[in-house]
Amino acid sequence: MSITSDILRGHTEAIILANLLEQDSYGYQINKDIMKKTNNTYELKEATLYSAFRRLEQAGCIRTYWGDETVGARRRYYAITEDGRKAYQGYKQEWQEAKEIIDKLLK
Amino acid sequence: MDERIRQHFNTIFAEAPKTRMALDLKQEMTQSAIDKYNDMVADGYSEEDAYQNVIDSIGDVTELFPEVEEKNLFALPEKDRKKKAMLTACAVGLYIFAGAIFLASGMLSEGFGFDEHIVMTYGFVLAIIICIPPTVMLVYAANMYPGYTKREKQDMVDQIKEVNHRTNREKAVLKTIRSLIWTIALIIYFTISISTFAWNVTWIIFLIAACVQKIVQLVFELRTEEKHL
Numbered sequence: 018m019s020i021t022s023d024i025l026r027g028h029t030e031a032i033i034l035a036n037l038l039e040q041d042s043y044g045y046q047i048n049k050d051i052m053k054k055t056n057n058t059y060e061l062k063e064a065t066l067y068s069a070f071r072r073l074e075q076a077g078c079i080r081t082y083w084g085d086e087t088v089g090a091r092r093r094y095y096a097i098t099e100d101g102r103k104a105y106q107g108y109k110q111e112w113q114e115a116k117e118i119i120d121k122l123l124k
Numbered sequence: 125m126d127e128r129i130r131q132h133f134n135t136i137f138a139e140a141p142k143t144r145m146a147l148d149l150k151q152e153m154t155q156s157a158i159d160k161y162n163d164m165v166a167d168g169y170s171e172e173d174a175y176q177n178v179i180d181s182i183g184d185v186t187e188l189f190p191e192v193e194e195k196n197l198f199a200l201p202e203k204d205r206k207k208k209a210m211l212t213a214c215a216v217g218l219y220i221f222a223g224a225i226f227l228a229s230g231m232l233s234e235g236f237g238f239d240e241h242i243v244m245t246y247g248f249v250l251a252i253i254i255c256i257p258p259t260v261m262l263v264y265a266a267n268m269y270p271g272y273t274k275r276e277k278q279d280m281v282d283q284i285k286e287v288n289h290r291t292n293r294e295k296a297v298l299k300t301i302r303s304l305i306w307t308i309a310l311i312i313y314f315t316i317s318i319s320t321f322a323w324n325v326t327w328i329i330f331l332i333a334a335c336v337q338k339i340v341q342l343v344f345e346l347r348t349e350e351k352h353l
Contacts, residue, residue, distance in 0.1 A: 043156075044152060044153070044156045045155075045156040045159045045160060048156075048160075049163075060181060062181060062182065062183025062184075063153055063156060063157065063181060063182045063183055063185075064182060064183035064184050064185045064187055064188055065183055067149060067152065067153055067188060068187055068188045068191055071145075071149075071188070071191035071192065072191065075191075092152075092155065093148070093152050
């Protein structure tokens with residue numbers, strides 16, 4: 018399990034970008050979606066998630082805006098940018114290549 | 125229980141940099157933890173179990189602190205920010221001074237009966253020359269991006285950041301050169317025109333300036349292309 022979570026943590030940024038491709042979202046919602054997609058087996062640590070948000074934002078891959086909730090606390094939403102889409106495509110391709118190589122090596 | 129979660133975040137963020145970004149981050153993470161806590165309680169977990177689970181899933185926040193130290197491209201350290209404000213203030217002052225010189229030249233020619241055209245054109249040229257330093261100062265101030273420091277981790281985000289930073293710098297330098305070319309062209313135009321009175325020919329200086337600008341741009345692009353290859 019520790020290898021799995023190490024690998025997953027290394028791809029936090031790509032996982033977030035993939036999630037934001039579907040729709041704008043906020044931190045907790047993204048983590049909930051990740052849990053749902055992995056049948057409750059994987060959850061990002063909050064620190065890991067928000068650290069990735071900051072890096073993606075500084076790189077211009079995502080932008081943020083404050084939601085207009087009328088009840089309860091206001092949430093900070095994240096949206097993917099054009100640069101983010103490009104980064105995601107590049108990342109996906111790299112992952113495909115890496116996956117093929119590892120599959121070949123571990124056969 | 126919300127208060128207990130807030131307290132916990134206050135404790136773990138005690139050593140965080142005192143920046144707006146850090147504060148925003150703390151609030152965002154606190155809200156997220158409270159959301160999760162409420163969901164878990166609604167799902168039937170005991171309050172204590174939910175609290176423990178939420179606290180455990182926070183992870184190590186100290187790894188976040190370097191990110192919120194306002195090191196991004198637009199935030200400058202305090203020292204540079206002061207310098208930038210100073211430069212801008214001086215530049216504005218010089219512009220006003222230039223305007224005053226021009227107005228004074230107008231009044232001078234009226235009041236003392238000098239040849240109005242000559243005094244006013246000299247006043248204008250002088251005003252334009254005075255405008256050079258503030259223009260350079262403003263362009264320089266706009267050019268003050270903090271250097272992007274490479275961390276040990278070099279991932280796709282860092283690469284993009286580096287490229288962005290590099291192009292920002294290049295754009296700023298090109299902008300400085302461009303504004304210099306046009307200011308110098310304007311000065312040459314008025315100086316030659318006034319001394320020769322060949323107003324009908326001297327406009328060609330602006331065409332030359334346009335050519336020079338294009339050449340500079342071309343040289344610049346070729347050079348950066350070489351650098352990137």
